[in-house]
Amino acid sequence: MNENLFYVACPYAAVALFVVGTAVRCVLARRRPDLLRGQMRQAESVFRGRIFWLSLAGLMVAHGAGLVLPRAVLSWNLSPARLYFSEGLALVLGLAALATGSHMVWKHLERPGQGLFHEVCDTVFLALLFVVIVSGLLVAVVYRWGSSWGVMTLTPYALSLLVGAPAVNFVAEMPFLVQLHVLSSFAVVAVVPLTRLSALMASVVEVCLNLLARPFSAAQYRMETCVQKLNPGAWLWPDED
């Protein structure tokens, strides 16, 4: 029962919270764009740290490669030199994320608070992120070559979640540190909409939606222009145009 709760319900709940929370933030941002701008400025001050985000992005790319191209990763790891290189690089990125993340947390603690709800949510988010990074580093050190065993265990688990047939066995047999890393990752995803980061995400979603809507807007404009040009009313009642 615990396994179903942790590895079936929690992932789906986390993703649902993320999607719904982000959607709500987007709707709210449309109604109060000034509030969005203010929160974006605050988010930039709280979560500033280029190296931190770049390190995290690099690690996400590495994790994504294991998810999307498992066989390629296994083939890559067949050579010891390549294995050492990729794992070493990931370890360096993790250490960089830990160092810069710790600095970010320290700055956050020193900063005077603005808004209890957001401060608490940001704190929880940073704490969970800290747990994810530390557990990930511990997994990399204690159970090395996670890029190899991970694609045989955690990738199938993630894919089983995507297809809606969760296979709990994949992760239930893993050591505690691995399970902690997985669960805390889902917790981070769930908490994101509640933080100031969601303001940044809402603005990104807004930009994307505008880009996506652009062809439709252009088509609408063209249609209106054509209708105006070809309006028979201009011939019948020229004085009214």
Added chain:
Amino acid sequence: MRKQFLGTISALLAIVTLAGARTPGTEAARATALEKVGVSRASGSVINIEITTKDATVPLVTMLAHPARIVVDLPNVLADRFEPIPIQMNGVKRVRIGTDFTAKTTRVVVDLVTLCRYDLMAGSGHRLILKVDPASPAPSADETARDAPVQPASLRPSQSPPSQSVAGAGNQQTLAETALSPRKEAPAAPTAIPSGYAAGKFREQSTGNPGRGESAAPVKFSAEAAAIFNQRCTACHTYGKGIKVGPDLKGVTERRQRHWLLKFIHSSSQMIQSGNPTATALFAQFKQQRMPDWTDLSEKQISDILDYLAVGGPEIKPEDERNAETATAAETEAGRKLFYGETRMQPGAPACASCHTVAGTGMRGGTLGPDLTDVYFRYQDVALTTFLLHPCFSWAATKPDIYLTATESFALKAFLRVAASKTPTRTATLASGGKPR
């Protein structure tokens, strides 16, 4: 703000600690250790076998026939090293101990001359006392126990030197005791029943190689048929070893017509009742012991079993059941390449070094799984063969195409044997003529 952060971190740590804490009854994976197995003589002809574990366990006792033995299963108990205890007294032959690391079960087997009464009691501490009274016949032994014919190979009798009679002085109570020291190694004799096929689903076809010195013509048969034969037929039949309860099945497909065999195996009672002359003659010949009706088997399954018998399946030894000592240098090298992933395994399983390491690997081996340096001497050859049939993760058991072929299994076994023999302590111990540690 610091208080918020500290409070959050403390709460998270508490949650993590609770989640990681092991509460009784919920952590089924935590296994205890078998500390000691001792044998002593009680009053009369009773022999006491005392089993001491580190923590409490719930044993499962079964008496089986053919051969007569008492089997004590200790779930969630692991025995690191084991050595049989020869008794040869009062109808008790010996005590064997083995561990299935996959199922996390240790099995203590008391080999008997004949079935007899027994009693299992709890002693002080975490002790179990199995009282065996060979002088008293068993009240109603289950002669066709569910798992009578094939023991898991990990718990098979060791190929140790012939058991010695215990020197028993008149007042000597304790007959033998082992603190689980390792048994002496000896080449495992080829087994007649391919235990690997008791698992069945991992191999669709035999890859041949009937054994040393024989031609390696590939023979195909259904692994499921082999498993069914091992589970259902070998309780009463042998293959080439004479009459047991029922007739020897070697050549049965030549002696009897196939359609008759299909009907007889499906429902022998029906054929006897219908007055079939062959069926009634067999019934009379074998002391009116009727073969069970296997009505749950489909015609295809029975047909596959007959095909298995026709090609001499029970006598075919899978390639991986060869003793690793017979491996050539090329086979050992192939195993090394498979272990490190230099050669990809056919079914696509990851290299062993992804999760495991052996001595001399340096940083190349993984640490998710246990160190496999000593695994060959821990399991011994036959048990390791069976272990390699089981995937490392339970989820892989549902994917028969994701695990090892017989050739790969043997190559890995050979490599692990070499890796184990290269450890300094073992090499020195063996060189000095002492027992392996």
